[in-house]
Amino acid sequence: MARAQKITTFLMFEGNAEEAMTFYTSLFDDAGIIDISRYGPGEDGPEGTVRLATFALAGQRFMCIDSYVNHAFGFTPAMSLFVDCADEDEIDRLHRQLAEQGQELMPLGSYGFSPKFGWVNDRFGVSWQLNLPA
Structure with a gap:
């Protein structure tokens, strides 16, 4: 039985996770959205935004979310x-x-x-x- 990837890059967006995933998967071979779950009515995040998703780029898996919390930080070139x-x-x-x-x-x-x-x-x-x- 094949073991799942143990370390996965996790990206936290604030409302545009699906747009980013769609863009990224259009750029690379062996890429696609593997799984996506969305916030529903009455849940913490805005309805329809990404609660948790998994996608692949060149066979490498990534995870992402749309954070419903407005953080004082974003992405940085340090990573x-x-x-x-x-x-x-x-x-x-x-x-x-x-x-x-x-x-x-x-x-x-x-x-x-x-x-x-x-x-x-x-x-x-x-x-x-x-x-x-x-």
């Missing part, structure tokens, strides 16, 4: 998703799509440790390091 891209087309595409309406922290370029690397915060505030291995 980022690092993606080794297969080729230049992939790193260019991912950089373009993830940076749209987001913030470029390091533009695509050669930084010595990689022939092509870029770092962005996407429009949801999640930080991505995109790398083209040598």
